[in-house]
Amino acid sequence: MQGQSLKRVGSFHKRCHPVAISPLTAQRSILYQTQNTEMATQSKRRSMCPACSKPTRLCLCTRLKVPKLHNSIAVTILQHSLEKKHPLNSTRIASIALQNLSVIPVSDVNSQARFLIRRLFNSNLERSSSCEACDQHVVGFAVDKYGTVLSFQDVWMMENGSPPRCGFDRLLASREAVDDLGKGFVVKKLQTKPLRGGIGLEGMLRDQDEEEENEEFEIRVGAGSVLLFPSERAVRVEDLRGVEVRNLVVLDGTWSKAKRMYKENPWLKLLPHVKLDVLDGMSSLYGEVRHQPKEGYFSTIESIVYALKALGEKDDEDSKGGLDDLLDVFVSMVADQRRCKDERLRQANQTNFL
Incomplete structure (x- = not known):
């Protein structure tokens, strides 16, 4: 059996003929193998x-x-x-x-975003941690993806019985508001995004216009x-x-x-x-x-x-x-x-x- 196996192998090799490879093909093959080797080496070494x-x-x-x-x-x-x-x-x-x-x-506003601003200090310059009023929002507004202010409200407007403001330009015209916020404030951004379709029946029945609101950041802006x-x-x-x-x-x-x-x-x-x-x-x-x-x-x-x-x-x-x-x-x-x-x-x- 061993002799027959060896004989078959020998006859197989006799039937095989070398394939002629052009110099251009050989050069490309070598380059391809080299690039693959370099990429594999880089992927192993590419620690960050x-x-x-x-x-x-x-x-x-x-x-x-x-x-x-x-x-x-x-x-x-x-x-x-x-x-x-x-x-x-x-x-x-x-x-x-x-x-x-x-x-x-x-991140960019893709649909709508809401912002809430609260004071860092109260009128007596006490820190917000000891001031209940400072936990309340003094400015709230919403913008669309073009940066247009959709709604705007602030406590100075409500306290003075002033007409609704169009946005920050009128707020900046209030010396009281500017001085108050100049002592420092905290701004929170809530990003509004459409809900993704769920799995199964729940996803099929979900209203396509349904949205969810997630906090993106809260920044302390000091004096x-x-x-x-x-x-x-x-x-x-x-x-x-x-x-x-x-x-x-x-x-x-x-x-x-x-x-x-x-x-x-x-x-x-x-x-x-x-x-x-x-x-x-x-x-x-x-x-x-x-x-x-x-x-x-x-x-x-x-x-x-x-x-x-x-x-x-x-x-x-x-x-x-x-x-x-x-x-x-x-x-x-x-x-x-x-x-x-x-x-x-x-x-x-x-x-x-x-």
Whole structure:
């Protein structure tokens, strides 16, 4: 039996003829195998840094000269929900570099959103935790996906017997309301979304117009908060009067996303608006890797650094690079992205050539 088996195997090999492979096919096969091997190796090695959310080999944390800067002026970043995972999102640098920082995810209003505002302090400047009245909402309004205010109500209107307001413009005309909210407030956003169809009979019988309301965020906006946004009412930092800035609010997203966030969150109008004093010819460090709408528009981290400097933020005595260190890290991150872009183009050209 063993001899017969060996004989059959031998006869099988005799019938097999080598297949002719062209040099071009062989070259493509080698390239394909090499790319698969590289991709498999990258997938195994592509561990992510939990702090800066970059691949470990491109980690930004080790590039900082000091672990954290103790910024005396707090920074609150309202980050568009689609911006977080962008490879060039610079908020990640602020997150690992600034100690006094809050990052709040903000999504677009797809149907309708409701906002509720309550005081942080009462009229006697007592903290809200010891003031029952501060737990009550003093402003409530709803907006649609275009940022149009659908309904609006506030306690100052009701107390004075004034006619219903059209929105924030009339509220801002009330000195009492502005002074009261200037002491600090808490804003809550409730996002309204249509209910998804359930499973089985329940889903079939559910009204298609039925909606549910979920809390998206609740933000504490302390006294001395200002918004960095180039609106028509924005003033240069140097021209800001009567405000001791303690908190800088920044919108993080592309210019179109930032404008939409501003429009869909009209409570931001309650804050003084500031803008950067841009020098002629001053451009973003983004360079050619990410398009800026026009000269004088900067990344989030650049805007934060320039604004904090203009507001008088001083570097720590223990810090080696201070705020400028953040810009150095940003430049290196942009360089990483440029190298990755060049590598992809080079690989694509090689593939097309073959």
